[in-house]
Amino acid sequence: NVLxxxxxxxxxxxxxxxxxTSVGATFCYLLSRAFGKQFVVRYFPDKVAxxxxxxxxxxxxxxFFLLFLRLFPMTPNWFLNLSAPILNIPVAQFxxxxxxxxxxxxxxxxQTGAILSQITSLDAIFSxxxxxxxxxxxxxxLIPGTLIKKYSRKHLKLDEDKHAQLLNGKRSL
Incomplete structure (x- = not known):
């Protein structure tokens, strides 16, 4: 992206x-749907559950829940890409x-790449x-995460249980 x-x-x-990014993640989704369900469920059963x-x-x-997960990444993107077909998330929404x-x-x-490409000397870095x-x-x-966090408190069911991150006595997601 910087390049x-x-x-x-x-x-x-x-x-x-x-x-x-969207096409690559969707290919990952499709590959997981075709070949990866058993792998994901076998190696990440608690996280999938x-x-x-x-x-x-x-x-x-x-x-909006999927947007929340992407904008405020509590769950790694690679795991969302692999587990989405298992969770019956429609490919278009994904x-x-x-x-x-x-x-x-x-x-x-x-933007970082565009800025860095304009730097011609070491002094320009510190201008x-x-x-x-x-x-x-x-x-x-910080703005998208803040807005999504504010929206999610009102509309998404995320913090229903104090121990939502504990499943079978293990820490997950």
Missing amino acids: AGALFGTWTGLVLCSAL LLQRKVEENRSCLF FFSVLIGLTPYNFICV WDTLLKLLAMAVAA
Whole structure:
């Protein structure tokens, strides 16, 4: 993503990275649906069970729940990609949740690449302009997570049980 920003600029790099991230995650979803169900369930039974319960609790607002998981990553993206077909998440909802949910991350990486490509000397790294741009991106990175966290408290069933992260006495997700 950083390389795309350096080579193609912010907006072209963002479109390219967002599209490729979504397509790649969807291919992972399709491969998992075709070949990986037994593997995922065998090696991650507790995590799949917990995520299945949360998906079912939030089935009425599944798309927003998936966005929450992407924007506020409590669960690793690779695990979501592998487990989504097992959890009966429709491929279209999966694709668009990746496309929208990973856009802030992609933007930050692409913008960083675009900024770094303009640096011509070591002194330019520490210029006020560069530092302010990087600081603005760091602050902007906090906004989606904050908004999703605020929305999720009102609309998603995430903290129903104090011990939601404990399953069969083991720490998971």
